[in-house]
Amino acid sequence: MRTLIVGIGALGGTIATRAVSAGMPVWLATRTGDSARALRASGLRVSGVGGTAAAGSVQAAVVADYRDQHFDLILLATKAHEALEIAPFLSTLLTPGATLLCIQNGGVSQILSDRLGTLVLGGVSNLGATMIEPGVYEQRNAGHLLIGEIAGGLSERTTRVAETLRRAIETRVTPNLRGAVWAKLLLNCSVTTIGAVAARTMRQYMTSSTGREVFRKIYDETLSVALASGTRPERMIVEPIPPRDDYDGWILQIIDSYGDVKPSMLQDFERGRRTEIDFINGYVAQLGRRLGVPVPMNAAMTELVHRIEQGEVKPDPARLDDLLAGPLPIST
Numbered sequence: 140m141r142t143l144i145v146g147i148g149a150l151g152g153t154i155a156t157r158a159v160s161a162g163m164p165v166w167l168a169t170r171t172g173d174s175a176r177a178l179r180a181s182g183l184r185v186s187g188v189g190g191t192a193a194a195g196s197v198q199a200a201v202v203a204d205y206r207d208q209h210f211d212l213i214l215l216a217t218k219a220h221e222a223l224e225i226a227p228f229l230s231t232l233l234t235p236g237a238t239l240l241c242i243q244n245g246g247v248s249q250i251l252s253d254r255l256g257t258l259v260l261g262g263v264s265n266l267g268a269t270m271i272e273p274g275v276y277e278q279r280n281a282g283h284l285l286i287g288e289i290a291g292g293l294s295e296r297t298t299r300v301a302e303t304l305r306r307a308i309e310t311r312v313t314p315n316l317r318g319a320v321w322a323k324l325l326l327n328c329s330v331t332t333i334g335a336v337a338a339r340t341m342r343q344y345m346t347s348s349t350g351r352e353v354f355r356k357i358y359d360e361t362l363s364v365a366l367a368s369g370t371r372p373e374r375m376i377v378e379p380i381p382p383r384d385d386y387d388g389w390i391l392q393i394i395d396s397y398g399d400v401k402p403s404m405l406q407d408f409e410r411g412r413r414t415e416i417d418f419i420n421g422y423v424a425q426l427g428r429r430l431g432v433p434v435p436m437n438a439a440m441t442e443l444v445h446r447i448e449q450g451e452v453k454p455d456p457a458r459l460d461d462l463l464a465g466p467l468p469i470s471t
């Protein structure tokens with residue numbers, strides 16, 4: 140499969156390095172010409188879990204330069220808002236019956252599938268990666284890519300895409316892609332976003348009654364939206380529906396897995412980068428409104444994150460009190 144990887148950042152770069160070094164026919168698309176030139180000069184290297192791999196010679200170009208070429212598979216590995224912008228152009232680069240695979244967190248694959256149709260295949264990455272510098276990546280865990288049809292069920296093309304990608308990274312197929320997306324969304328909306336606005340890890344913010352209350356409210360609200368949308372969230376680390384008789388044990392299981400991780404959104408705040416909030420809590424709030432499910436916590440969280448992005452307030456444990464106190468004004 141002629142494969143184009145678009146977005147050679149932490150995740151795209153890690154997958155690209157393993158794919159090129161495995162001898163796959165892979166082309167790389169960057170946002171700027173400078174990035175493409177730098178990658179052609181430096182090649183790619185990955186270290187960490189999964190072992191080291193290197194690709195000395197890579198075919199990299201700015202994405203528009205591929206306008207006269209065609210691919211059997213395009214792996215879209217930019218951030219969410221960039222994915223929405225570039226996907227219509229990428230759909231023109233596909234051979235008949237080819238696939239655009241989206242691996243962003245949150246609602247991206249569903250939104251793109253609504254816009255572009257069945258050429259979109261959804262992916263959930265449990266693989267964690269960071270970019271040390273352009274061309275140099277670190278794989279942080281032994282995670283895998285889970286891919287599937289947005290409409291559900293198994294398909295021959297999903298199997299083919301998985302077989303192709305398996306040469307680079309562990310790739311599994313699910314007949315319940317939406318359930319897998321929501322399993323991760325439930326944890327992103329709660330574990331990650333709460334930690335980001337509080338500037339604390341989950342283990343830290345769950346020591347306060349405010350932290351526990353915000354967690355429970357956001358999680359329950361997100362789960363209500365998932366169920367109202369007809370999705371059956373899959374198990375990811377824990378059962379998606381908290382057990383009534385052992386809620387505390389269920390929380391401890393999540394803390395065991397994610398309790399000490401610095402939220403990626405907090406890193407976005409620190410670097411002054413735009414977050415993916417509109418595709419995480421913002422997506423849930425929008426869908427909840429459409430489905431008639433009350434979403435005050437996800438709506439307030441989305442607004443709070445936007446205010447932090449704009450520099451109006453800072454991430455701090457006091458933000459959790461603000462969320463429980465209701466609408467604006469938020470203390471600085």
Ligand SMILES: NC(=O)c1ccc[n+]([C@@H]2O[C@H](COP(=O)([O-])OP(=O)(O)OC[C@H]3O[C@@H](n4cnc5c(N)ncnc54)[C@H](OP(=O)(O)O)[C@@H]3O)[C@@H](O)[C@H]2O)c1
Nearest residue numbers: 146147148149150169170217218219221243244264267268
């Ligand atoms: N990293 C992880 O461990 C991980 C795990 C699970 C899911 N995800 C999801 O995967 C997605 C990518 O995350 P990431 O951490 O890899 O982000 P990242 O490091 O910011 O990489 C995104 C890359 O996309 C490039 N890009 C932006 N617009 C582009 C365009 N129009 N054409 C070509 N390239 C473009 C960016 O280039 P510039 O820097 O030049 O803008 C950057 O290199 C996100 O949705 C994230 O939620 C990541």
